Amino acid sequence: MNVVNESPRRKELTRLAAQLFVQEGFDRTTVRMLAQEMGIKSGSLFHHFRDKQEILAAVIEEGTQNALTIARHALEECGDTAEARLHAMACAHLETLLTDRNAHVVALYEWRRLGAAARDHLSHLRDAYEALWEQVIDEALDAGLIHGDRFLVSRFVMGALNWTVRWYDPEGPRKPEDLAHELIAMITPSSHAGR
Amino acid sequence: MNVVNESPRRKELTRLAAQLFVQEGFDRTTVRMLAQEMGIKSGSLFHHFRDKQEILAAVIEEGTQNALTIARHALEECGDTAEARLHAMACAHLETLLTDRNAHVVALYEWRRLGAAARDHLSHLRDAYEALWEQVIDEALDAGLIHGDRFLVSRFVMGALNWTVRWYDPEGPRKPEDLAHELIAMITPSSHAGR
DNA sequence: GTCTATAGGCAGATAGAC
DNA sequence: GTCTATCTGCCTATAGAC
Numbered sequence: 001m002n003v004v005n006e007s008p009r010r011k012e013l014t015r016l017a018a019q020l021f022v023q024e025g026f027d028r029t030t031v032r033m034l035a036q037e038m039g040i041k042s043g044s045l046f047h048h049f050r051d052k053q054e055i056l057a058a059v060i061e062e063g064t065q066n067a068l069t070i071a072r073h074a075l076e077e078c079g080d081t082a083e084a085r086l087h088a089m090a091c092a093h094l095e096t097l098l099t100d101r102n103a104h105v106v107a108l109y110e111w112r113r114l115g116a117a118a119r120d121h122l123s124h125l126r127d128a129y130e131a132l133w134e135q136v137i138d139e140a141l142d143a144g145l146i147h148g149d150r151f152l153v154s155r156f157v158m159g160a161l162n163w164t165v166r167w168y169d170p171e172g173p174r175k176p177e178d179l180a181h182e183l184i185a186m187i188t189p190s191s192h193a194g195r
Numbered sequence: 196m197n198v199v200n201e202s203p204r205r206k207e208l209t210r211l212a213a214q215l216f217v218q219e220g221f222d223r224t225t226v227r228m229l230a231q232e233m234g235i236k237s238g239s240l241f242h243h244f245r246d247k248q249e250i251l252a253a254v255i256e257e258g259t260q261n262a263l264t265i266a267r268h269a270l271e272e273c274g275d276t277a278e279a280r281l282h283a284m285a286c287a288h289l290e291t292l293l294t295d296r297n298a299h300v301v302a303l304y305e306w307r308r309l310g311a312a313a314r315d316h317l318s319h320l321r322d323a324y325e326a327l328w329e330q331v332i333d334e335a336l337d338a339g340l341i342h343g344d345r346f347l348v349s350r351f352v353m354g355a356l357n358w359t360v361r362w363y364d365p366e367g368p369r370k371p372e373d374l375a376h377e378l379i380a381m382i383t384p385s386s387h388a389g390r
Numbered sequence: 391g392t393c394t395a396t397a398g399g400c401a402g403a404t405a406g407a408c
Numbered sequence: 409g410t411c412t413a414t415c416t417g418c419c420t421a422t423a424g425a426c
Contacts, residue, residue, distance in 0.1 A: 009409090025307070027222035031402060044410045046403065112220070152369075152377045159358025160351040167350055174347075182347045189384035204391090226420060239392045241421065393426070401418075408411075 010048050010058070013038050018059045018102035026056055026110045056110060057118040063103025064125045067096040071132055082143035083184070089136045090180035093161050098168050098176045105165055133158060146187050157187065205243050205253070208233050213254045213297035221251055221305045251305060252313040258298030259320045262291040266327055277338035278379070284331045285375035288356050293363050293371045300360055328353060341382050352382065 016037050020029045031052055035042040049055045071092040078088035096104040107126070114122065137154040140146045146153060160183055168179070185191045211232050215224045226247055230237040244250045266287040273283035291299040302321070309317065332349040335341045341348060355378055363374070 025222065027220065030400085032400090040409085041411060042402085043404080043412075047409060052402065146381070148377055148381050152374065153381060155358070155362055156355040156378055156381060159356070159361075160354040162358055163350065163354025166354075179347065182343055183351055186341070186343050186348060186351060186382050225418080227418090235391085236393060237420085238394075238422080242391060247420070391426105393424100395423090395425105397420105397422075399419085399421105402416095404415075405413090406411100407413105408409105 007048075011062075013045075013048055014055070014058045014062055015102070017055050018063065018106050021056070021059060021106045021110060022102055026106070026113045053115050053118065056106070056113060057115075057122065059103050060107040060111065060114065060118075061122055061125065063096075063105070063107035064122065064129055066100075067093070067104045067107070068125065068129045068132070070096055071129070075132075075136070082140045082145045083188070085136050086140050086145065087180060087184055089133065090157075090161060090183060091177050093158075094164065094176035094180055097161070097165055098170065101165075101170070108162055109165070130154075130158075145190075147189070153187075157183070202243075206257075208240075208243055209250070209253045209257055210297070212250050213258065213301050216251070216254060216301045216305060217297055221301070221308045248310050248313065251301070251308060252310075252317065254298050255302040255306065255309065255313075255317055256320065258291075258300070258302035259317065259324055261295075262288070262299045262302070263320065263324045263327070265291055266324070270327075270331070277335045277340045278383070280331050281335050281340065282375060282379055284328065285352075285356060285378060286372050288328075288353075289359065289371035289375055292356070292360055293365065296360075296365070303357055304360070325349075325353075340385075342384070348382075352378070 017029075017034055020033060020037055024033070031045055032042045034055065035045050038045070045055075049058065071089060074088040074092040075085060078084045097108075111119075111126075134150065134154050137146075137150055137157065141148075141150055141153070161179075164179060168174075168176075212224075212229055215228060215232055219228070226240055227237045229250065230240050233240070240250075244253065266284060269283040269287040270280060273279045292303075306314075306321075329345065329349050332341075332345055332352065336343075336345055336348070356374075359374060363369075363371075
């Protein structure tokens with residue numbers, strides 16, 4: 001259940017807003033640009049959202065919730081070896097970042113633009129997603145698949161993945177799952193034995 | 196030699212601008228905020244810079260040039276094993292990101308805000324810095340220190356490092372060089388033998 | 391090199407008709 | 409739920425005195 005109204009119309013508008021926020025950045029996206037993309041006039045926008053901030057909050061909530069759902073689903077279906085779970089988590093992460101290429105990217109790159117109230121409300125969701133990551137990293141550490149400090153390892157891995165947004169070319173030869181595979185190969189001491 | 200005027204006064208103003216750009220982001224930093232931080236009125240700012248864009252360009256040039264200089268210097272002094280060079284490069288990168296915590300961060304995170312002309316002018320500098328990274332990565336690959344695709348490895352490593360800006364706490368127990376050490380341990384298959 | 395004053399534009403948001 | 413019309417405020421940038 002949600003604090004805010006969740007009409008299908010609002011969902012659609014949120015999806016369009018996410019696209020613009022990725023292209024232009026939140027600060028440079030005007031309510032007039034948003035309205036035009038949605039096929040309405042700028043005044044009409046405020047029937048669906050109280051203010052511009054609330055649009056950002058809706059996008060980030062959608063992006064994080066979606067990433068969480070997809071990651072959980074992937075972890076249920078991937079088998080239970082530490083390597084399979086790590087790979088599933090990395091794939092899920094990259095899919096939501098590079099394939100939709102929208103709401104999850106906004107959640108990562110425009111988090112700072114949220115007001116204090118919205119940050120408080122959404123931090124639970126973000127924490128849940130990061131906890132999922134730390135859990136998978138922990139399993140990989142326990143299994144001896146990787147080595148190091150759990151805090152640092154999880155942040156390095158997430159950093160490597162999150163930065164892909166800056167250079168990944170969807171038209172290029174590499175699929176998101178290729179990236180996930182290569183990253184895991186890079187941090188997995190034993191994995192180059194069979195190369 | 197530079198295209199633009201480089202008075203000491205301008206250098207100082209650029210340093211202050213970098214700080215605000217990191218704190219607030221370029222778009223949310225107003226010329227009034229910049230002027231106040233510099234101890235002058237907003238109108239006086241345009242005696243030193245043609246427009247707000249030019250301030251950003253000055254910060255990014257300074258940040259990239261500085262990172263390049265420090266990295267080159269570190270590589271000259273570190274000895275010539277692949278591991279020492281990789282470590283020196285990662286340390287230099289993190290020093291310029293986390294210790295000044297200013298101009299280099301702006302160069303990475305506000306690049307998109309540059310106008311087309313400034314991007315053209317500065318891309319050489321950025322390319323030179325990235326070439327330095329790829330060279331060091333190549334040496335590590337050739338030495339068998341790490342494994343994988345050179346393009347992907349260098350971007351994953353830079354991503355892991357660049358993302359530290361988002362979570363690193365300068366007041367915390369870890370120094371930038373600790374992070375560099377841990378990252379290299381993570382991607383170096385043989386390095387956990389002695390742990 | 392800094393000031394005051396202000397032009398000119400566009401931003402976010404509101405009110406009320408339909 | 410969408411429109412038109414508009415308010416109000418802040419933004420970048422300029423002009424000219426000191």
